[in-house]
Every structure is written in structure tokens, then in C-alpha cells.
Amino acid sequence: RLTGPDPQVESKLGYVEVRLGDFDKGFAKLQGAIALLPNGAELHERLIKAYMAIGKLPEAAAAAEDFALRVIHPKTILRAAAIRAHLQQEEKARTLIQRGLEFFPESPELRSAEAQLVGSTR
Numbered sequence: 001r002l003t004g005p006d007p008q009v010e011s012k013l014g015y016v017e018v019r020l021g022d023f024d025k026g027f028a029k030l031q032g033a034i035a036l037l038p039n040g041a042e043l044h045e046r047l048i049k050a051y052m053a054i055g056k057l058p059e060a061a062a063a064a065e066d067f068a069l070r071v072i073h074p075k076t077i078l079r080a081a082a083i084r085a086h087l088q089q090e091e092k093a094r095t096l097i098q099r100g101l102e103f104f105p106e107s108p109e110l111r112s113a114e115a116q117l118v119g120s121t122r
Helices: 007-019 023-036 041-053 057-070 074-086 090-103 108-120
Strands: none
Touching: 007 023, 007 041, 023 041, 041 057, 041 074, 057 074, 057 090, 074 090, 074 108, 090 108
16 A cells, blocks of 8 residues: 555455455456556456456456457467367457467467367368
8 A cells, every 4th residue: 555556466466356256346456457557468367367267258258359459479369269269269269360370470379279270160
């Protein structure tokens, strides 16, 4: 309290509150932390983990996509696509991978994911 709002601390507290069952309060802290530090990778990761921990996979997918838009990297894109694929939303997963390949055309991870998605639709 003396130092003011700390997004890292707020995010960690929010995650603990979600895990303890206080979803409204916990997610408010997690999202508030991201509002204070929009490109904080750990904050986004924690929000995604919190949604996954309570079985809210569509929300986890949306949070992962938001993260991938803010921090464009093959790993963030792959995570969002993997959650969509797990939800059997192959078209959304494919779109994410294709968008990622526009930024990282030589990424072996994205190429492999693209091949797996193409193979799964046959």
C-alpha cells in the first residue's frame, strides 16, 4: 500500500484468490494488473493459467489471443492456437497460426503446428 499499486503483486494476489474460489475478486485483480502493465508477459500468463485452472477454456483462449496480439512471438501464438485446437476450434487455430506465419515465416514451430492442423482436417 505504501508504494502504490504493483501490477505483479496484484496479479499474484488475484491468482491466489481465483484458486481459493473468489473468482470475481481474483479476476478483477488479474485484469486490473494487466490494465496497469499491458505488455507484462507474466501477468497475461497468470490470467490464462487462472482461467484454465477453473476450466474456463474459452476465456483462456480469448486471453491467450489478446496476449498474442500484444506480445507477438511464436510461443504466444502457439499457446493461443493450442487452446483453440483443444476446444476443437481448428479454423480459429489455423487462422492464428497463419497470422503468426506472416510475422515469422521461418518459424519451425509455427510450420509444424500448421502441418499438424492441416493433417487433422483430413
